[in-house]
Amino acid sequence: xxxxxxxxxxxxxxxxxxxxxxxxxxxxxxxxxxxxxxxxxxxxxxxxxxxxxxxxxxxxxxxxxxxxxxxxxxxxxxx
Numbered sequence: 001x002x003x004x005x006x007x008x009x010x011x012x013x014x015x016x017x018x019x020x021x022x023x024x025x026x027x028x029x030x031x032x033x034x035x036x037x038x039x040x041x042x043x044x045x046x047x048x049x050x051x052x053x054x055x056x057x058x059x060x061x062x063x064x065x066x067x068x069x070x071x072x073x074x075x076x077x078x079x
Contacts, residue, residue, distance in 0.1 A: 007042040014038065 014035040022028040 003045065007038065007045070010038050011035065011042065 014031050017027050017031045018035060019027040020032065
């Protein structure tokens with residue numbers, strides 16, 4: 001919970017500083033770049049915290065990957 005509040009505070013603070021039309025290097029370039037970096041780090045952190053918590057399949061805990069497994073969709077072309 002502590003890290004969630006830290007990420008939220010940093011993202012809110014950077015959002016308040018961003019001004020893309022500014023001549024300042026910090027608010028015009030660095031703040032948007034840092035916001036994107038922190039947002040990406042937050043999403044990765046959140047995905048690691050929620051990984052495996054909502055497993056209702058009752059399997060061995062293995063994952064089928066991003067696309068959920070299944071067949072490849074290919075075929076032999078009717079040959």
